[in-house]
Amino acid sequence: MTSASPRLLADRVVLVTGATGGLGAPLARGFAAEGATVVLHARVVAKLEALYDEIVAAGHPEPVILPLDFARAEASDFANVASALESQFKRLDAIVHTAAMLGSLGPIEHQSFDGWLNLLRVNLAAPMGLTRALMPLLVRAPDACVVFTLDDRGLEPRAYWGGYAVTKAGLAALSRELADEWENRANLRVNAVIPGPIRSPLRGQSHPAEDRLALPDPARLVELYVDLVGHQRKADSGALVDARAWLAGAPATSSLLE
Numbered sequence: 312m313t314s315a316s317p318r319l320l321a322d323r324v325v326l327v328t329g330a331t332g333g334l335g336a337p338l339a340r341g342f343a344a345e346g347a348t349v350v351l352h353a354r355v356v357a358k359l360e361a362l363y364d365e366i367v368a369a370g371h372p373e374p375v376i377l378p379l380d381f382a383r384a385e386a387s388d389f390a391n392v393a394s395a396l397e398s399q400f401k402r403l404d405a406i407v408h409t410a411a412m413l414g415s416l417g418p419i420e421h422q423s424f425d426g427w428l429n430l431l432r433v434n435l436a437a438p439m440g441l442t443r444a445l446m447p448l449l450v451r452a453p454d455a456c457v458v459f460t461l462d463d464r465g466l467e468p469r470a471y472w473g474g475y476a477v478t479k480a481g482l483a484a485l486s487r488e489l490a491d492e493w494e495n496r497a498n499l500r501v502n503a504v505i506p507g508p509i510r511s512p513l514r515g516q517s518h519p520a521e522d523r524l525a526l527p528d529p530a531r532l533v534e535l536y537v538d539l540v541g542h543q544r545k546a547d548s549g550a551l552v553d554a555r556a557w558l559a560g561a562p563a564t565s566s567l568l569e
Contacts, residue, residue: 326407327351327352329409331359335410338409392444407460412430434482435481457489458540460504487568504554507527
């Protein structure tokens with residue numbers, strides 16, 4: 312990985328899902344600071360408006376607000392998103408998936424079927440449906456990418472992590488499939504990041520007794536994501552990046568296709 316250059320994302324259009332979340336918000340701010348027009352997706356309009364105002368007040372390109380509840384979204388909603396972005400921008404340069412739901416942790420017999428369906432919709436079906444709907448816009452960009460945010464619990468599931476681990480495992484499979492499908496498409500890249508423990512609300516839900524101040528601030532990962540979106544070569548597509556190793560200055564990249 313190389314360091315991000317000033318205004319590295321100038322004139323690019325980048326969609327961030329979960330843009331008001333613990334990881335999504337600093338990424339949205341970081342992309343905007345690098346010159347991107349950021350499409351801010353989240354569920355709560357008031358939070359989106361606050362982030363919009365913050366980005367505009369900082370003098371960055373005016374973002375776009377996209378309120379959509381992934382737990383209730385249908386294929387037609389994703390098609391409407393594609394139509395709106397096509398009308399406004401004619402293309403899309405990147406999708407950065409950070410939206411996630413933890414759900415309940417505990418033994419399978421104590422977990423709700425309906426809760427699992429919500430997790431499947433938010434953590435897996437929505438990233439697939441949105442990416443699928445936006446592929447024609449990505450194809451139009453000279454250099455486009457999709458970045459998935461994974462989790463150790465998806466790669467190595469353990470007891471009591473329930474539907475969260477299962478859906479994150481599915482998201483890892485989706486990222487590998489797409490990387491393989493796009494291997495010979497010169498203008499399309501796919502990558503995935505495992506953030507590891509970071510100071511985020513989701514981490515607070517799963518580890519409530521943990522000292523949050525001992526965890527890395529999610530803003531420290533902005534440079535990594537900016538690099539993947541705006542600086543990576545096609546030859547390096549298909550990367551799976553362990554952010555903990557990256558933060559430590561250690562070798563951090565393996566292949567999604569291994």
